[in-house]
Amino acid sequence: MSRSWVIPCYQEAEALAAGLPALLALPGEQLVFVDDGSTDGTAGHLAAAAGRDPRVTVVTHPENRGVGAAMRSGFAATTGDVVVAYDADRTYPAADAERLVAAVEAGADVATASPFLAGGVVDAPWPRRVLSKGAALAYRVAVGRAARGVRTFTAGFRAYRGPLVRGLAFRSDGFASTAEILGRLLLGGARLVxxxxxxxxxxxxxxxxxxxxxxxxxxxxxxxxxxLRLRGGGARADRVTRP
Ligand SMILES: Nc1nc2c(ncn2[C@@H]2O[C@H](COP(=O)(O)OP(=O)(O)OP(=O)(O)O)[C@@H](O)[C@H]2O)c(=O)[nH]1
Ligand SMILES: [Mg+2]
Structure with a gap:
């Protein structure tokens, strides 16, 4: 299956200066970077990347619109059978993408990295850990049966079935977009790993x-x-249809 990456970048000149070689080594047919109105030299790094590597697509927002809006633009620019979302600061090991993609290739609609499962590790300040765990609990309650047992709603590192995420209508422009995407997919009947x-x-x-x-x-x-759940579990457009 062909693979596209979507990497949102807002004021990431420092992370790109150090990490662009690692990002350009990611395996796949397409690397979509979304420059979300950065003013710190991010655009220069991305232009250099596009000049070096024909797999690179740069999507630019003239003004900052938030990571959810950036992902929406990024997804729309992808062509891959599988779409991997990955943060520009490389805080998850990119090699773990192989397991996420393998899960989608084996039939999952979405696979998320999780630092909260057995075998996962979370090295983040406690307010972030509390926010992530509290959010997961709240989303399990809001989404109900379709989210039973789901531990991680807020990780940005995921693999999606491409056509599914390209057709997904989500409204959040900010950090809550990761949870909205997953919640809508689950309510639409998606299989998560x-x-x-x-x-x-x-x-x-x-x-x-x-x-x-x-x-x-x-x-x-x-x-x-x-x-959405009360109205019957997923807008029609979000209903998961499998080939
Ligand atoms: N396009 C876009 N990307 C953003 C925006 N805010 C954050 N990002 C990107 O989203 C990803 C996650 O943002 P981070 O700042 O790393 O947030 P975090 O991972 O929750 O927090 P830390 O890893 O602790 O910094 C990074 O790749 C950012 O560049 C935004 O407004 N627009
Ligand atoms: Mg980060």
Missing amino acids: EVPSTLTTRTEGVSKMRVLRAMRGHAGVLARLFL
Whole structure:
């Protein structure tokens, strides 16, 4: 199966200066970078990458719109049978993508990295761990049966069946988008596999996550998903159709 990567970048000049060789070594037919209105030299690094590697597609937002909006634009630019979402700060081992992609190739609709499963490791400050675990609990309640046992709603490192994620209507523009995408897929009947992985703290650049803003975003997404569930579990457009 062909593979596209989507890598959202906002003010990631430092991470790209150190990490671009590793990102350009990712195995796959297409690397989509989304520059979401960065003003720090991110665009220059991405232009250089596109000049070096024909697999690189750069999608540019003139102004910052948030990581959810960036992923929406990035997904729309993909062509792969499998789409892998990966953060520019490389805080998960890229090699774990093989297990995510293998899960999709074996029939999953979406596979997510999880630092919270047995065998996973999470090296993040405690407010982040609490937010991620609390969010997972809240999403299990809001989504109900379709989310039973799901441990990880907020990891950005995932593999998706390409046509499914290209057709998915999600509204969140911010960090809660990862949870909205997964919640909508589950309500639509998607098959999820969670794969243990190791989350580390970024070594270059600074976090773009704002905990309070993310919590506000999650509150809206939780309400939307709960209503969607009451209306019958997934908008028609989100219903999972398998080839
Ligand atoms: N396109 C876009 N990407 C963003 C935006 N905010 C964050 N990102 C990207 O989304 C990914 C995750 O953001 P991070 O800042 O690493 O957030 P995090 O992983 O929750 O936190 P740390 O790893 O602790 O920094 C990175 O690749 C960012 O560049 C945004 O507004 N637009
Ligand atoms: Mg990060």
